[in-house]
Amino acid sequence: MTAMQLKFHIEGGNFTKAGFASSEVKKYLRKINISNETIKRIVIAMYEAEVNVVAHAYEGEILVNIDSKKVDISVIDKGPGIEDIELAMKEGFSTASQKVREMGFGAGMGLSNIKRNANEFIIKSQPGEGTSLNIIVYLNNVN
Amino acid sequence: MKTSILVEKLGANVVCGKEHLETKEIEYAFASDLMSDVLTINAKNILLITGMANIQTIRTAEMADIHTIVLVRNKKATPEMIELAMQNDMIIAESSNSMFKTSGILYNMGLKPVY
Ligand SMILES: Nc1ncnc2c1ncn2[C@@H]1O[C@H](COP(=O)(O)OP(=O)(O)OP(=O)(O)O)[C@@H](O)[C@H]1O
Ligand SMILES: [Mg+2]
Numbered sequence: 001m002t003a004m005q006l007k008f009h010i011e012g013g014n015f016t017k018a019g020f021a022s023s024e025v026k027k028y029l030r031k032i033n034i035s036n037e038t039i040k041r042i043v044i045a046m047y048e049a050e051v052n053v054v055a056h057a058y059e060g061e062i063l064v065n066i067d068s069k070k071v072d073i074s075v076i077d078k079g080p081g082i083e084d085i086e087l088a089m090k091e092g093f094s095t096a097s098q099k100v101r102e103m104g105f106g107a108g109m110g111l112s113n114i115k116r117n118a119n120e121f122i123i124k125s126q127p128g129e130g131t132s133l134n135i136i137v138y139l140n141n142v143n
Numbered sequence: 144m145k146t147s148i149l150v151e152k153l154g155a156n157v158v159c160g161k162e163h164l165e166t167k168e169i170e171y172a173f174a175s176d177l178m179s180d181v182l183t184i185n186a187k188n189i190l191l192i193t194g195m196a197n198i199q200t201i202r203t204a205e206m207a208d209i210h211t212i213v214l215v216r217n218k219k220a221t222p223e224m225i226e227l228a229m230q231n232d233m234i235i236a237e238s239s240n241s242m243f244k245t246s247g248i249l250y251n252m253g254l255k256p257v258y
Contacts, residue, residue, distance in 0.1 A: 016223075018202065019202030022202075022206060023202065026205070036208065043206045047206045104177060104193075104195040104200060104203070105178055105199070107177040107178075107179040107180055109183065113182050116183075
């Protein structure tokens with residue numbers, strides 16, 4: 001398998017398009033030889049991160065690098081950032097607006113969902129500037 | 144259990160995916176309006192019961208490999224939802240019953256809880 005890079009721009013606040021990037025990645029992964037279980041872990045982690053940019057930031061960039069060993073997803077946004085990352089990672093903690101809650105989000109479970117599905121997960125944030133995530137899932141099942 | 148038997152018992156109105164009713168088998172059900180909650184499910188052949196009817200309901204189901212969605216309390220699927228659901232070979236059924244009643248009927252029929 002040759003290495004592949006997919007790149008997406010994410011608009012903050014646009015819930016109509018939220019999930020489009022993750023859906024494209026899912027379609028691509030289904031064409032190469034990866035188990036459905038692994039695909040599900042990858043796209044759930046990416047979708048949670050994508051929705052977080054839509055829900056909490058102004059705009060963002062998602063870079064997906066796929067090779068024979070792993071899927072490496074970088075999500076970098078411009079936005080308010082996160083003051084206390086440890087607190088944000090706690091299940092149930094959410095600052096989601098009413099509009100975001102009306103879309104079915106704001107349970108405060110997204111970041112822990114990402115962590116659970118990833119093999120490696122790094123989150124960094126500069127309050128007032130933005131947040132960046134690096135999510136890596138290993139592809140043990142690739143032939 | 145066959146999806147056709149489940150939706151018939153619920154008296155739910157199937158608005159898309161009729162062609163999959165006889166082929167899709169359901170074993171588990173999960174009831175929630177919280178999409179991140181749905182995204183924690185680690186089971187196959189799940190039916191989702193929800194009062195959340197928007198495009199992200201379908202996106203969430205797509206990511207979680209859920210193919211059958213029952214919208215309760217008269218929530219209607221929008222054309223955008225139906226279009227995305229059809230692309231993903233999903234079934235959407237609409238019911239006027241509450242989430243509690245829908246869950247109760249399906250539980251009685253033998254669908255298993257995820258947690
Ligand atoms: N990209 C981001 N920019 C700014 N703040 C963020 C970002 N991602 C997460 N946060 C902050 O961390 C909190 C927790 O995020 P998490 O994804 O776990 O939950 P949520 O988005 O609030 O709800 P859920 O994901 O369950 O729908 C958010 O409410 C928000 O305060
Ligand atoms: Mg979130």
